Amino acid sequence: xxxxxxxxxxxxxxxxxxxxxxxxxxxxxxxxxxxxxxxxxxxxxxxxxxxxxxxxxxxxxxxxxxxxxxxxxxxxxxxxxxxxxxxxxxxxxxxxxxxxxxxxxxxxxxxxxxxxxxxxxxxxxxxxxxxxxxxxxxxxxxxxxxxxxxxxxxxxxxxxxxxxxxxxxxxxxxxxxx
Numbered sequence: 001x002x003x004x005x006x007x008x009x010x011x012x013x014x015x016x017x018x019x020x021x022x023x024x025x026x027x028x029x030x031x032x033x034x035x036x037x038x039x040x041x042x043x044x045x046x047x048x049x050x051x052x053x054x055x056x057x058x059x060x061x062x063x064x065x066x067x068x069x070x071x072x073x074x075x076x077x078x079x080x081x082x083x084x085x086x087x088x089x090x091x092x093x094x095x096x097x098x099x100x101x102x103x104x105x106x107x108x109x110x111x112x113x114x115x116x117x118x119x120x121x122x123x124x125x126x127x128x129x130x131x132x133x134x135x136x137x138x139x140x141x142x143x144x145x146x147x148x149x150x151x152x153x154x155x156x157x158x159x160x161x162x163x164x165x166x167x168x169x170x171x172x173x174x175x176x177x178x
Contacts, residue, residue, distance in 0.1 A: 046136040046137055046138045046139065046149070047086070047087075047136065047137040048134050048135070048136050048137075049084070049086065049098040049114075049134065049135050049136075049137075050133060050134040050135075051100045051107075051112045051114065051132075051133055051134070052133075053084065055084055056082035056083060056084055056100070057082060057083070057084060058080065058081070058082060059081050059082065059083040059097060059099050060124075062122065062123045062124055063081070063083070063097055063099060063117055063124045064081050065123070066117060066123055066124040066125060066126055067081060067099065067115055067117070067126060067129075070126040070129070071129070075106060076101075076106060078105065079101040079102065079105035079106055080101065080102035080103070080105065081099050081100070081101060081102065082099070082100060082101070082102045083097045083098050083099035083100065083115075083117075084097070084098055085097060085098075086098045086116075086137065088116065088118065088127070088137065088145070088146065089144050089145060089146075090141070090144065090146065095118075095119050096116065096117060096118050096119070096127075097115075097116070097117040097118075097124065098114065098115075098116065098135060099114070099115040099116075099117060100112050100113065100114050100115070101113065108131075109154060110133060110152040110153060110154045110157065110159075111131035111132060111133070111152050111159070112131065112132070112133065113129055113130070113131055114129065114130060114131070114132050114135050114150060115128070115129045116128040116129070116135070116148065127169075127170060128148060128163055128170045130150045130161055130163070130172075131150065131152065131159075132150030132151055132152045132159070132161070133151060133152040133153070134150070134151050134152070135148060135149070135150050135151075136148065136149040136150075136151070141165075142164055142165045142166070142167070143165060143167050145165035145170075146165075147162060147163065147164050147165075148162075148163045148170065149161065149162050149163070150163075157177070157178065158177070158178045159175070159176070159177045159178075160174070160175075160176045161174060161175045161176075162174035
């Protein structure tokens with residue numbers, strides 16, 4: 001075998017090893033990108049509901065009664081309540097309700113009360129109420145109940161709150177005001 005032929009064969013082997021190595025690196029890169037995309041879509045994404053959503057409709061009377069009995073605030077009796085079905089527990093059925101007041105009744109400059117209701121037999125139960133402009137149902141869950149965030153802001157002020165389910169009820173775990 002000539003020396004030149006030996007160098008050619010050695011070069012071909014190195015190219016084959018290099019191609020195999022770069023293929024493995026490419027596969028690793030693809031897997032990492034897919035994993036990060038999955039994490040971003042499942043952790044960062046949230047369903048958002050806002051007090052000025054155009055698809056809010058009057059809520060059932062038994063939902064209004066549940067709100068009025070839980071708040072015990074006589075001012076709420078003059079308000080109309082609007083809301084829409086939401087899927088709180090992730091079972092694919094939008095049987096829960098996002099509720100707020102119509103026409104800014106009882107609202108401040110940036111905060112309106114938002115209620116989250118769940119059906120109970122022939123009525124509803126208030127699961128959570130807080131002030132905000134928007135409510136986000138997060139993908140992170142405790143005992144099948146998602147974390148819920150409320151947000152509101154103006155030009156010079158903002159507020160965020162985060163609520164987590166503790167197995168019995170929602171508790172506020174974060175309140176940030178600027």
